[in-house]
Amino acid sequence: PPMVYGRCQMRQVFRLCSRASGVVFQTPDAQAFYPEDVQRKSAIIPNPVMDGLPEWIGSDGAEKRVVTFCRLESQKNLPLLIEAFALFAGGRHDGWRLQIFGDGSQRAALLKRAAELGIGGSVSIEPFAADVHSRVRNATMFVSSSDFEGLQNALIECMAMGMPCIATDCLGGGA
Numbered sequence: 001p002p003m004v005y006g007r008c009q010m011r012q013v014f015r016l017c018s019r020a021s022g023v024v025f026q027t028p029d030a031q032a033f034y035p036e037d038v039q040r041k042s043a044i045i046p047n048p049v050m051d052g053l054p055e056w057i058g059s060d061g062a063e064k065r066v067v068t069f070c071r072l073e074s075q076k077n078l079p080l081l082i083e084a085f086a087l088f089a090g091g092r093h094d095g096w097r098l099q100i101f102g103d104g105s106q107r108a109a110l111l112k113r114a115a116e117l118g119i120g121g122s123v124s125i126e127p128f129a130a131d132v133h134s135r136v137r138n139a140t141m142f143v144s145s146s147d148f149e150g151l152q153n154a155l156i157e158c159m160a161m162g163m164p165c166i167a168t169d170c171l172g173g174g175a
Contacts, residue, residue, distance in 0.1 A: 003075070003148045003171060014038070026151045029171070047151045049160045056163040057138040064096040065139040069132050069154050070146075072104030072125070077168070079113050081145040086117040098123045099139070101132050137161060146170050 005013060017023050017034060023042040025031040031039055056062075066085060070076045078100065085098040100110070100123070107125055114123035129135060136142065142158035148171040149155075158165050 047153050047156060049156055053157055053161050054134050054137045056158075056161045058162075059140070059164075061138060062140040063138050064093075065099055066096065066141055066143055067099045067101070067136040067139040068143050068145070069101035069128065069136070070144070070152075072100070072102045072106040072110065074106065075147055076106075077145045077147045078106060078110050080168070081143055082110060082114050082117065082119070082123060084143075084145070085123070086114075086119045089119055089122055096122065099136075100125045101135070102128050133157060133161065136163070139163070141166060144168065 014035060017038045020038075021041070023034070023038055025034075025042055025044050026046055028044060031042055031044060034042070066088075068078075068081060070078075072078065081100075082098065085096075089096050089098075098114075098119075102125070110125060111120065111123070114120045126135075136158070141164045142155065144152055144155045144165070144167040146152065146168055152167070155165055155167055
């Protein structure tokens with residue numbers, strides 16, 4: 001919560017949560033940000049995994065493709081992902097692509113950063129799609145570069161599909 005709200009807003013949130021009958025958190029780490037009186041009347045309910053996810057195609061059939069799907073906002077720290085991909089793709093890993101699915105305010109800046117690093121032709125940003133799971137099932141891996149998360153649905157879903165996943169050790173308990 002302190003990553004999202006300022007000091008004044010946090011006081012208001014604490015006050016509202018103190019007056020509530022109950023509070024729900026996604027993770028113990030998120031719950032721990034709140035005072036004891038709020039924690040005592042709270043429950044932790046993780047995000048569910050949706051039914052009907054396709055299975056990952058497996059390493060033998062996977063394309064040389066790293067994928068992520070998320071909002072294109074600063075919290076997701078996608079410049080870090082693009083910079084890491086540039087280090088990976090430069091030299092020994094030709095032919096790999098980074099595919100980002102999502103919408104948001106960072107789109108132009110992310111494409112610019114990829115071009116600055118000389119990997120613009122290997123990075124694509126696709127609009128978010130309802131069938132994103134089917135579109136990523138033949139990728140080699142999913143990567144999450146978030147600065148903070150609760151439990152990231154995209155990460156959980158890719159893990160449930162059996163896809164190899166990499167995630168930053170971020171605040172909030174998602175790692």
